[in-house]
Amino acid sequence: xxxxxxxxxxxxxxxxxxxxxxxxxxxxxxxxxxxxxxxxxxxxxxxxxxxxxxxxxxxxxxxxxxxxxxxxxxxxxxxxxxxxxxxxxxxxxxxxxxxxxxxxxxxxxxxxxxxxxxxxxxxxxxxxxxxxxxxxxxxxxxxxxxxxxxxxx
Amino acid sequence: xxxxxxxxxxxxxxxxxxxxxxxxxxxxxxxxxxxxxxxxxxxxxxxxxxxxxxxxxxxxxxxxxxxxxxxxxxxxxxxxxxxxxxxxxxxxxxxxxxxxxxxxxxxxxx
Numbered sequence: 001x002x003x004x005x006x007x008x009x010x011x012x013x014x015x016x017x018x019x020x021x022x023x024x025x026x027x028x029x030x031x032x033x034x035x036x037x038x039x040x041x042x043x044x045x046x047x048x049x050x051x052x053x054x055x056x057x058x059x060x061x062x063x064x065x066x067x068x069x070x071x072x073x074x075x076x077x078x079x080x081x082x083x084x085x086x087x088x089x090x091x092x093x094x095x096x097x098x099x100x101x102x103x104x105x106x107x108x109x110x111x112x113x114x115x116x117x118x119x120x121x122x123x124x125x126x127x128x129x130x131x132x133x134x135x136x137x138x139x140x141x142x143x144x145x146x147x148x149x150x151x152x153x
Numbered sequence: 154x155x156x157x158x159x160x161x162x163x164x165x166x167x168x169x170x171x172x173x174x175x176x177x178x179x180x181x182x183x184x185x186x187x188x189x190x191x192x193x194x195x196x197x198x199x200x201x202x203x204x205x206x207x208x209x210x211x212x213x214x215x216x217x218x219x220x221x222x223x224x225x226x227x228x229x230x231x232x233x234x235x236x237x238x239x240x241x242x243x244x245x246x247x248x249x250x251x252x253x254x255x256x257x258x259x260x261x262x263x
Contacts, residue, residue: 104248
């Protein structure tokens with residue numbers, strides 16, 4: 001079992017997702033996580049960091065959020081994004097649970113620009129996810145089968 | 154330069170010279186598009202050869218172009234696998250076709 005854990009605190013901004021990705025992708029590579037899984041989880045992480053900036057902190061720069069990542073005992077890649085801002089509403093989570101991508105139709109503009117595209121991507125790519133709020137801390141937690149190469153982790 | 158604009162007959166090519174087409178780059182893309190929209194020809198080709206990563210904001214910017222340029226054909230050229238996967242996942246590959254090269258994109262409507 002790999003006990004190494006990535007943990008770092010960042011400041012909210014439009015650039016933050018790039019900083020987080022630049023830090024965490026090498027960590028996942030060191031763990032031996034499969035390239036496809038890394039690509040998918042990088043996308044999920046970027047979507048959630050942007051969600052923190054845009055919604056939890058209403059596009060305000062300089063608010064703190066935490067990123068943690070590790071392989072759990074069953075070699076699932078675990079990612080936690082915690083903020084201290086606005087909590088996602090139960091309705092948003094209910095809508096997300098029921099949402100899926102619809103096939104766009106060329107002559108129906110209402111199908112071109114779909115809402116909550118970022119969260120739908122996360123829902124599709126993660127094996128499981130949960131959103132919890134404790135005191136003033138909101139945490140989005142994702143798990144994904146890591147497909148770790150032999151000899152790693 | 155984040156973008157290069159190339160005019161080719163009835164085609165306009167926007168080459169995106171960034172590794173990440175994300176929430177940081179999307180506003181610049183929209184601004185560039187606003188600046189040139191009056192001169193865009195019948196077919197807009199987005200050359201993504203240099204783009205390694207695209208998120209929902211980048212995809213939203215591409216879809217914004219699709220909406221803005223209602224009578225213009227839009228194609229994506231040389232997307233990396235992760236971008237093809239994103240288009241397929243979000244089903245936007247049904248609206249915007251991808252091609253391996255600019256020549257093949259242009260040939261598709263020649």
